[in-house]
Amino acid sequence: MSEPLLHVRGLCASYGKVEALYDIDLTVHSGQVVTVIGANGAGKTTLLAAIMGALPAGASADVSARGAASHLIFAGRSLARASIAERVALGLTLVPEKRELFGAMSVEDNLLLGGFPHYRLRFRALGGQRDPGTSSGAIDDVFALFPKLRERRRQLAGTLSGGERQMLALGRALMARPKLLMLDEPSLGLAPLIVREIFHTIFALKQRGTAILLVEQNARAALQVADFGYVLETGSVALSGPAAELADDARVIESYLGLGDKSPQR
Numbered sequence: 001m002s003e004p005l006l007h008v009r010g011l012c013a014s015y016g017k018v019e020a021l022y023d024i025d026l027t028v029h030s031g032q033v034v035t036v037i038g039a040n041g042a043g044k045t046t047l048l049a050a051i052m053g054a055l056p057a058g059a060s061a062d063v064s065a066r067g068a069a070s071h072l073i074f075a076g077r078s079l080a081r082a083s084i085a086e087r088v089a090l091g092l093t094l095v096p097e098k099r100e101l102f103g104a105m106s107v108e109d110n111l112l113l114g115g116f117p118h119y120r121l122r123f124r125a126l127g128g129q130r131d132p133g134t135s136s137g138a139i140d141d142v143f144a145l146f147p148k149l150r151e152r153r154r155q156l157a158g159t160l161s162g163g164e165r166q167m168l169a170l171g172r173a174l175m176a177r178p179k180l181l182m183l184d185e186p187s188l189g190l191a192p193l194i195v196r197e198i199f200h201t202i203f204a205l206k207q208r209g210t211a212i213l214l215v216e217q218n219a220r221a222a223l224q225v226a227d228f229g230y231v232l233e234t235g236s237v238a239l240s241g242p243a244a245e246l247a248d249d250a251r252v253i254e255s256y257l258g259l260g261d262k263s264p265q266r
Contacts, residue, residue, distance in 0.1 A: 005030045005180055005211050006051070006092075007073040013043075013050045013061040020046045020059070021235045028180060028213050033206045035214040035222040035243065037256055038232035044215040045097060047232070048182050051213075052094045053084045075179055091179030097188060099169040103158025107149055107168055110157050111139055114172030142171040145201065163194035170201065181205065182213045187221065199225055219256035223247040231256075 004027040011024040021043045028034045036044050050061040051072065072079045075090050082090070102110050115138055143150035146167040152160065157168055166186060173181055186202070187195040199221050205212060206225065216222035223229055223243045231239040231252060239246065246252050 002029065003076070004028060004073075005032075005075060006213070007071065008051065009071050011047075011050060011061065011072060013046050013055065013059065015059045019235060021050065021061075024237060026230060026237070028211055030179070030211050031206075031209045032228065033202070033212045033214060033226045035216055035226035035229045036232055037216060037219040037222055037229060037252075039255075040217070041234075042232040043235040044232055045184055046235075048094055048184050048213070048215055051079075052092065052182065053079065053082065053087055054094065088176060091177070092182070093173040093176050093178040093180070094182045095169045095173045095184060095186065097184040099165050101157045101165060101168060101172075103156065105157060106154055107157055107160070108139070108153040110168055110172050111142060111149075111175050115139075115175030115177075138175050138177065142174055145174070145204065146171055163190055163197065166190060166194070166198060167201075170198075174205075178210070180211045180213060182215075184215045185217060186214070187216060187218050195221065219252070220247075223252075 006026070006028040008024060008026040011021060011026075012019070013021040024047065026034070026036075026047075036047060038044050046055070046059075049055045049059075051074075055061055074087070074092055077090060079087060102113065105113075143153075148164055149167055149171055152164065157165065160168060170183075170186070183202070186198050190198065195218065202212060202214065203225050214222055214226060223246055226243040229240065229243045229246045230237050231246065239249065239251065241249075247257070
């Protein structure tokens with residue numbers, strides 16, 4: 001197999017003296033969907049924030065658990081000193097659990113802002129000449145994926161339903177043409193019908209070849225769409241393996257899928 005798109009080795013993170021992650025190893029290959037499942041407080045959101053370089057004030061992350069062998073590599077480059085903006089420019093994006101939309105701005109303006117870092121680089125590469133077709137092509141791709149957003153392109157983001165806000169958050173991240181899309185609890189707080197739509201979208205992105213790192217409490221749905229999975233417990237990886245094998249693992253069934261029921265929901 002080729003070199004991974006994302007390679008995490010020995011990642012640790014803490015909030016003051018409280019250790020949130022310890023000695024995490026994780027890889028994501030191009031075109032692969034990898035899921036991280038676990039209970040509340042297991043460290044799933046902290047893991048994504050650490051990879052993105054977006055831990056809150058008072059928190060810290062390092063990859064020193066095993067000395068010089070530890071690392072955080074994305075697209076062949078160490079992220080040890082990279083800012084959030086540099087990570088986005090490399091092709092790493094995060095859709096946070098709270099979605100973090102600009103409620104007083106239109107759907108279309110939220111999408112255009114999502115693509116700004118990518119198109120700023122294009123602008124510089126073209127010697128200060130605008131490349132209008134690139135931005136319009138990206139937004140058309142988002143509208144094709146989420147037709148409801150096209151209908152509401154002039155509507156304020158703050159007036160959207162929960163499902164529409166999640167679609168907008170996904171669309172905004174896709175505007176940057178990411179190499180790796182990280183999703184933090186995309187189904188959280190949504191009605192079952194909307195959850196199915198969101199996972200259908202994740203599957204569609206997988207079919208397009210988009211690499212996805214998915215943090216999700218809905219373990220059944222996550223393991224259905226993923227190629228590989230990690231089970232996080234109290235800040236450490238307790239289990240890992242192909243998603244289909246994890247879905248058949250007795251410990252995963254008992255803790256996350258429901259006793260005695262291994263059949264996926266349709």
